[in-house]
Amino acid sequence: MKHIIPVASGKGGVGKTVLSANIGTSLARSGKTVILIDLDLGGSNLHTFLGIKNSFPGIGSIIYREEPSLESVLIKTDIPKLFFIPGDSLLPGTANLNYFTKLKLIKAIKKLNADYIILDLASGSSFNTIDFFLISPSGLIITVPEATAVLNAYSFLKSALFRLLYRSFPPKSAERIKIINMLSKHIEGTNISLRNLTEVLSSGNAESGRIVNSVIKNFAPRLILNMNKSDRDSKVAEKLIEIVHKNLNINLNLIGIAAKSDAVPLSIIKRKPLCISCPEDVFSRSIKVITDKLILK
Ligand SMILES: Nc1ncnc2c1ncn2[C@@H]1O[C@H](COP(=O)(O)OP(=O)(O)OP(=O)(O)O)[C@@H](O)[C@H]1O
Ligand SMILES: [Mg+2]
Known part of the structure; x- marks a missing residue:
């Protein structure tokens, strides 16, 4: 079965790319075919983490x-079964994708063939990032223990859920109007919750x-706490x-806690995923636990 795993966060710099590179590598090491895609358009740097x-x-x-297709830009990496699709670092200026290009890209990603397709996304709640995140109902949201990152993770999930609900109803429908009205009331400052x-x-x-209940029921994002x-x-x-x-x-399901380790920044300088260069490191061991859990589900 094919699994698409978007990796997102509310706040930047919380470890999405480090985790994408290491989880992808670890899954490939477990015998799964993996495609890592750098979808941090405007800030692509996953290639650096993979050397x-x-x-x-x-x-x-x-x-x-x-280039005609995603397959035509797919690269083999040094790690067997791990493939990579670079972002836009050669041709920048694509951060504000138009709607139809985005839909075409999403369609093409869904057609790729692999056991796991991991999408390293840009941070924040732009529509593009959210729509990539919503390719799967169970994307990974990354946070670190700091209050600002946790609050931003919450805001990201709230925006994603609203977008998901909005997209569940036809254009110009009464439901879409109600959702927009509700959003414009600044839910955070009032007692209005999504339950309302x-x-x-x-x-x-x-x-x-019924539509709302089924959308909410099927939305099951997974959380990784990084730098613990x-x-x-x-x-x-x-x-x-x-x-x-x-x-x-x-x-929201907690899929894993990744330890903070001084070896992580060093592994980026050495351009090799830590789970390969130092599998005994505390961070690498967390990655193994997370990967095993992903394979089980
Ligand atoms: N578990 C960890 N232990 C120690 N340092 C870490 C850990 N995870 C990430 N880092 C460090 O945090 C920094 C940011 O990591 P990374 O680039 O993966 O974050 P990001 O969420 O992808 O950032 P951006 O939002 O800019 O794309 C890196 O310098 C990395 O070394
Ligand atoms: Mg990144």
């Missing part, structure tokens, strides 16, 4: 129609209620899961 030169065409070349939105959308129209230093840090993940459930009615 691959910045001289290959990638997503940028497809957007500018210099569900009620508003369900009222008077049982079918809309202590048990106290890991409590932060529990708190986030609790608040996401309470306010957004989403079941």
